Amino acid sequence: MALQKKHAKGRLDKWYKLAKEKGYRARAAFKLIQLNRKYGFLEKSKVLLDLCAAPGSWCQVAAETMPANSLIIGVDLAPIKPIPKVITFQSDITTEKCRATIRQHLKTWKADTVLHDGAPNVGTAWVQDSFNQAELALQSMKLATEFLIEGGTFVTKVFRSKEYNKLLWVFNQLFTKVEATKPPSSRNVSAEIFVVARGFKAPKHLDPRFLDPKTVFAETVEAAPNNEAKVFNPEIKKRKRGGYEEGDYTQFKELPASEFIDTTDPIAILSTYNKLSFKQDRNGNVALAALDRMPETTEEIRTCCADLRVLGRKDFKMLLKWRLKAREAFGLPTKNTKKPEVSEVSEEVAEVESMDEELKIQEELQALKDKDSAKRKRERRRENELRQKDIVRMQLHMVAPMDIGMEQAGPIGQDAMFSLKPVDKKEAVSKISKGKMALLSESERRNQDSGIGTSPDSDSEESDEEEDYLERELDDFYDQYKERKSERDAKYRAKKSRKEYEDGEWEGVSADEQESSDEGELEEDSSDESDEDEDDSTPTKRLITDLDNEPSESGGLSKRAKNFFSQDIFKDIPGILDEPEPEPEPEAGGVDEEMVDVEEAPRAKESKPTSTKEPKKKTPKQKKKAVAAEEQSSDSEPDKNKSFEIAKRKQDDVEMWEDEDKRRPDGTYDIDIITAEAMTLAHQLATGEKTKYDMMDEGFNKHAFKDRDGIPEWFLDDESRHDRPQKPITKAAAAAIKEKLRALNARPIKKVREAKARKKFHTAQRLEKLKKKSDLLAADEAMTEKEKADSIQRLMGRATRAAAKKQQRPQPRLVVARGINRGVKGRPKGVKGRYKIVDARMKKELRAQKRIAKRK
Ligand SMILES: C[S@@+](CC[C@H](N)C(=O)[O-])C[C@H]1O[C@@H](n2cnc3c(N)ncnc32)[C@H](O)[C@@H]1O
Numbered sequence: 001m002a003l004q005k006k007h008a009k010g011r012l013d014k015w016y017k018l019a020k021e022k023g024y025r026a027r028a029a030f031k032l033i034q035l036n037r038k039y040g041f042l043e044k045s046k047v048l049l050d051l052c053a054a055p056g057s058w059c060q061v062a063a064e065t066m067p068a069n070s071l072i073i074g075v076d077l078a079p080i081k082p083i084p085k086v087i088t089f090q091s092d093i094t095t096e097k098c099r100a101t102i103r104q105h106l107k108t109w110k111a112d113t114v115l116h117d118g119a120p121n122v123g124t125a126w127v128q129d130s131f132n133q134a135e136l137a138l139q140s141m142k143l144a145t146e147f148l149i150e151g152g153t154f155v156t157k158v159f160r161s162k163e164y165n166k167l168l169w170v171f172n173q174l175f176t177k178v179e180a181t182k183p184p185s186s187r188n189v190s191a192e193i194f195v196v197a198r199g200f201k202a203p204k205h206l207d208p209r210f211l212d213p214k215t216v217f218a219e220t221v222e223a224a225p226n227n228e229a230k231v232f233n234p235e236i237k238k239r240k241r242g243g244y245e246e247g248d249y250t251q252f253k254e255l256p257a258s259e260f261i262d263t264t265d266p267i268a269i270l271s272t273y274n275k276l277s278f279k280q281d282r283n284g285n286v287a288l289a290a291l292d293r294m295p296e297t298t299e300e301i302r303t304c305c306a307d308l309r310v311l312g313r314k315d316f317k318m319l320l321k322w323r324l325k326a327r328e329a330f331g332l333p334t335k336n337t338k339k340p341e342v343s344e345v346s347e348e349v350a351e352v353e354s355m356d357e358e359l360k361i362q363e364e365l366q367a368l369k370d371k372d373s374a375k376r377k378r379e380r381r382r383e384n385e386l387r388q389k390d391i392v393r394m395q396l397h398m399v400a401p402m403d404i405g406m407e408q409a410g411p412i413g414q415d416a417m418f419s420l421k422p423v424d425k426k427e428a429v430s431k432i433s434k435g436k437m438a439l440l441s442e443s444e445r446r447n448q449d450s451g452i453g454t455s456p457d458s459d460s461e462e463s464d465e466e467e468d469y470l471e472r473e474l475d476d477f478y479d480q481y482k483e484r485k486s487e488r489d490a491k492y493r494a495k496k497s498r499k500e501y502e503d504g505e506w507e508g509v510s511a512d513e514q515e516s517s518d519e520g521e522l523e524e525d526s527s528d529e530s531d532e533d534e535d536d537s538t539p540t541k542r543l544i545t546d547l548d549n550e551p552s553e554s555g556g557l558s559k560r561a562k563n564f565f566s567q568d569i570f571k572d573i574p575g576i577l578d579e580p581e582p583e584p585e586p587e588a589g590g591v592d593e594e595m596v597d598v599e600e601a602p603r604a605k606e607s608k609p610t611s612t613k614e615p616k617k618k619t620p621k622q623k624k625k626a627v628a629a630e631e632q633s634s635d636s637e638p639d640k641n642k643s644f645e646i647a648k649r650k651q652d653d654v655e656m657w658e659d660e661d662k663r664r665p666d667g668t669y670d671i672d673i674i675t676a677e678a679m680t681l682a683h684q685l686a687t688g689e690k691t692k693y694d695m696m697d698e699g700f701n702k703h704a705f706k707d708r709d710g711i712p713e714w715f716l717d718d719e720s721r722h723d724r725p726q727k728p729i730t731k732a733a734a735a736a737i738k739e740k741l742r743a744l745n746a747r748p749i750k751k752v753r754e755a756k757a758r759k760k761f762h763t764a765q766r767l768e769k770l771k772k773k774s775d776l777l778a779a780d781e782a783m784t785e786k787e788k789a790d791s792i793q794r795l796m797g798r799a800t801r802a803a804a805k806k807q808q809r810p811q812p813r814l815v816v817a818r819g820i821n822r823g824v825k826g827r828p829k830g831v832k833g834r835y836k837i838v839d840a841r842m843k844k845e846l847r848a849q850k851r852i853a854k855r856k
Pocket of ligand 1: 051057077078117118136
């Protein structure tokens with residue numbers, strides 16, 4: 001028989017998990033569900049009494065299954081958290097108070113079903129426990145007889161013990177049908193069994209002895225067994241794995257300790273029996289007496305023998321050792337004794353030992369398996385969590401689908417098994433084709449040394465994962481915080497949307513340079529090799545070719561830099577791109593794009609003088625602008641000498657661009673300086689206080705080379721707010737910018753300007769109309785000159801009157817809010833036309849102001 005798992009986790013079986021899933025407070029819920037499925041008593045009940053109901057899973061099941069508006073009452077020694085549609089209270093079901101409270105709740109009603117799943121506190125001596133359980137079942141039976149309706153059902157838990165049959169007998173007297181069953185959700189190792197007693201007979205008079213534990217569980221005197229005869233000649237018992245021995249329904253089993261010493265299967269005894277006794281009968285027991293006197297039979301051994309069910313592995317081991325010592329003392333064969341003549345017995349002993357070891361191995365194996373599966377489960381759960389989060393982020397448009405799933409770690413992603421990118425990067429193809437495996441392993445070794453590619457031990461892996469998890473959590477919280485902030489802050493929203501519309505961050509040439517330098521390193525290695533392998537001078541081909549762009553070598557610049565500078569905005573900036581003279585095309589705008597040969601670029605440059613050449617004479621103002629232009633061009637100074645590929649644009653695009661391009665007739669840029677820093681810089685450059693080389697020097701500062709890799713976003717965001725380069729400003733520049741802004745603010749807003757323009761336009765239209773009319777009148781030959789003059793005068797008068805009328809809008813009438821007007825809402829009585837309610841003081845003040853104005 002397998003040993004029962006003692007640790008708590010062994011009890012977290014499928015019913016436990018199911019209960020958690022379904023929201024039941026205990027796995028016991030399934031016991032009632034299964035009992036009800038078999039007997040169907042809940043659906044028929046309108047009133048139910050649940051004795052010993054805590055934590056309340058049976059009440060939950062009852063509330064779910066019973067008809068609506070049913071009365072469910074639950075009682076327990078322990079408090080029960082409220083359950084919808086269930087009345088619960090705390091009480092001891094063996095007390096009179098509990099009986100009275102139930103009566104109070106039931107009023108005149110009777111219960112259709114009484115449930116009892118009580119279990120007294122176990123852990124004391126087994127005998128005591130079993131008796132208490134049976135007594136509790138009888139007690140609940142007593143309550144049932146008082147509150148059950150005739151024909152009602154009583155369900156109770158009992159333990160298979162000596163009292164079991166006596167209890168069954170009582171139930172049979174009071175119910176028409178009594179059945180004992182063990183639902184599948186009840187653990188096999190548990191001795192509990194459920195009795196479903198249906199058809200309560202509801203006798204008018206009940207003999208109190210039926211419900212008196214003393215009478216019901218009265219001991220029947222049994223003849224003492226003759227154990228003495230069995231001590232050294234035990235009958236070989238076949239263990240029944242399927243259940244209980246024929247005719248043996250008792251749970252508590254006691255065995256003389258001498259039999260444990262004598263047996264060939266001590267494990268079976270330890271797992272079947274409850275007690276090893278040292279008690280001798282009246283005739284005495286030689287073996288037991290010897291055992292009792294042995295010095296190895298310590299007090300600890302005696303305590304262990306008293307209740308085998310509460311022992312752990314260590315205790316069992318101790319008992320087994322004690323047995324071996326006793327066997328040695330009694331001259332019985334043990335593993336160590338070498339007596340060939342009692343080979344049969346020694347074989348048996350050996351078998352016992354092997355069983356012990358086998359058990360141990362099995363246990364260890366099981367433990368390993370459990371550990372492994374728990375680890376895998378943890379990993380799976382973590383992965384699922386990550387995936388879930390990614391999906392949520394994607395739904396919130398925080399990440400693109402490219403960043404998750406297949407695209408990243410899939411067939412072509414960076415983590416993919418068949419990804420060619422890393423292989424390609426390291427120029428591994430050439431090395432593999434050369435057969436120089438040593439080189440690859442060398443680089444691998446380097447990686448390993450630096451910790452890349454080595455598999456860290458599981459502990460650090462776990463802590464890394466935990467850290468990653470925490471970081472992700474933090475990132476999520478930060479994202480949520482940003483979302484919340486963006487909802488409140490309009491400025492932040494604008495910033496965010498600007499970010500969203502950005503093309504993507506340009507990391508500058510350095511990132512690519514880094515990449516190329518990496519490549520360079522490897523190339524260096526390979527060049528060493530090529531010294532030896534001179535015949536391998538053929539250029540190596542890359543595994544992956546970029547279909548979007550030309551290879552970077554052709555342009556001299558890195559691919560990303562070239563893409564950046566090939567944008568339209570750089571087209572006309574002199575010194576950045578060496579743009580060739582556009583080829584005269586017969587149909588401009590018809591061709592979209594044409595690649596110009598890279599070699600031709602310098603030639604084109606020669607043919608067209610670039611605007612970087614400074615004009616010989618400049619006014620200070622022009623000089624300032626030119627300096628600004630130069631400033632721009634100096635940014636791309638290092639790229640000047642390199643040849644680019646230039647893409648032609650549509651003619652329309654060029655025109656549009658030229659419209660936007662703010663240039664003065666003399667070719668200089670019309671740049672608006674709007675910050676005090678820019679103004680100061682422009683001034684310094686214009687006065688020669690600073691040169692472009694100074695500016696380049698200043699570009700190499702602590703802010704230019706910040707390493708942002710692996711730094712969390714929230715940190716960068718916060719830092720960027722405070723850690724900024726502070727550029728100097730002069731007082732004059734600050735004042736100039738302030739003035740400029742004031743002028744800008746003084747301008748009317750667009751709507752006002754539009755309204756004024758409209759007014760002007762309408763007046764011009766009216767004048768035009770008048771002019772036409774007067775021309776017609778003047779051309780009329782039928783009219784005399786005087787008539788013509790009068791008519792024109794009238795026309796003009798009408799127009800001026802209309803205009804004057806429009807201008808003279810009557811001022812609103814001021815009505816004082818006092819007397820009958822105090823607190824009036826809406827138009828005051830007797831007031832016509834426009835009005836304004838004012839208080840007396842305001843009226844007085846207005847009058848005074850008018851008087852003063854008149855006097856002036
Ligand atoms: C196995 S639990 C009952 C589980 C319950 N049927 C459920 O589904 O959640 C046994 C309960 O019996 C209770 N109990 C034991 N003796 C009791 C007594 N004398 N009066 C009331 N409740 C008792 C214990 O407090 C314990 O909560």
